[in-house]
Amino acid sequence: MLTGSAVFSNNTFDTISSCLQPFKSHDGVYHSNKLSEWPIDYKGQKDNRKNSPSTMDEASRPEPKPFTKSLGADSGKMTVSGDFRGLPEKQVTFLYFAGGNRIVDSVKVNMGQFKWNSTISEPVMVETMLFNKHFRFYAEPGKISITGDSYASIEVRGSKSHEDYLDYTKRLEDLAAQEDLLYAKWGKGSKEEQVILESAIAKLADSQMVRVEGYIKEHPGTHLSMTLVREIATMGSYDQVNRIFGTLDLSLQNSEAGKHVANRLKLLRRSELGMEILNFTQNDIMGKPVKITDLRGKYVLIDFWASWCGPCRAENPNLKNAFNRYKNKDFTILGISLDEKEDNWKRAVKEDQLPWIQISEVNGLKNTVASYYGIVGIPSTLLIDPQGKIIARNLRGAKLDKKLAEIFEPAPGRSN
Secondary structure: OOHHHOOOOOOOOOOEOOOOOOEEOOOOOEEOOOHHHOOEOOOOOOOOOOOOOOOOOOOOOOOOOOOOOOOOOOOOEEEEEEEEOOOOOOEEEEEEEEOOEEEEEEEEOEOOEEEEEEEOOOOEEEEEEEOOEEEEEEEOOEEEEEEEOOHHHOEEEOOHHHHHHHHHHHOOHHHHHHHHHHHOOOOOOOHHHHHHHHHHHHHHHHHHHHHHHHHHHHOOOOHHHHHHHHHHHHHOOHHHHHHHHOOOOHHHHOOHHHHHHHHHHHHHHHHOOOOEOOOOEEEEOOOOEEEHHHHOOOEEEEEEEOOOOHHHHHHHHHHHHHHHHHOOOOEEEEEEEOOOOHHHHHHHHHHHOOOOEEEEOOOHHHOHHHHHOOOOOEOEEEEEOOOOEEEEEOOOHHHHHHHHHHHHOOOOOOOO
16 A cells, blocks of 8 residues: 555555665655664655544643553563464564664574564564565564465464454555556656656545544554554654544553654654744765755755665656756755765765755764654655745655646736
8 A cells, every 4th residue: 555645555564664675665755674773654645634523732632541451460471473384584583663662573483483472561563574575463462373385375363453454454455456556657657647647646645544544533442543643653744643643542642652653743843834944054065064044035845865765866857857947936955865875975966967955964864854853764855935934845746846836836816
């Protein structure tokens, strides 16, 4: 499913990155892929429903009650037993989030079998690799078995949360099929056809988000709903995440995952529309300091990207078109590279012939500006007005072209 709307498929599990090489989710967002750095990845989309009763700011939300759940005498203990035929992995690595931290654990595989013992306080989504493919399942205290003789035949037993997850994915199968058809056409047509394709994908993402939010509203007490909200919080807007978070049971809002979302909301609030951009200074490609205030008086598209990000590089021609079209109308672009190697950054700028200002701290996702705004997936953008106020987020492709046309080429009789 489109991770763009925090929807994930039953067999590709796009919302969290894979390993070894930079992972591309279906919406074209790249994320860190080291097992120790797997972030939740999806791109928030607009919800068409208005006046949700859950809409509230943090001050008006009731104080959550402590999360309590009886787990029996062996409180929190979990055993996951694997039994497979033809499993190629000699070691299986598990990743999950607990207490706001990424936890990585590994077990040896012997004749297709393994046993993983751990302790968790509440159900968690676990990421792993089985049959050389990314696999996710819900783990919870108790005994869980995972079996199969191929990726397609994998079965998980002993986890009620996983059963909820499978039920959820079935509700989205028709949209997953539509998505596959659309992405099979990606990059294969003319520019005009690509614009139409992007529009169709955006509409599909909106439809998916409506279903996701509907599921959360219908199941406010399940840990799957908590996971969905958490995933939406990775790149969703403050208003969207705050509203959806408010639909969850108070016990979940106060769970470990709920506290993570609450902290995430504090970051997302910084990029609300109308907020003033952070006052920052970073060095350009020649080592010269560049202040964001130096660009005051212009519309500035702040583009978070990296040399290793395929969709970022693929978007550069569109950015160049926009830059050349509006550069004489008080518009510019400021690239912020999340590269970790200076040579790679500079080489990509030269190869793609990017004419706008490029800055970086060459420290990856630890970049000061990216960290301040909680950027964990790229490409990601912020559009600011001549006064330094944020007026749009995550624009690219047809959406960016449309927004810039509204600003610089307003329809007759309409002011921007």
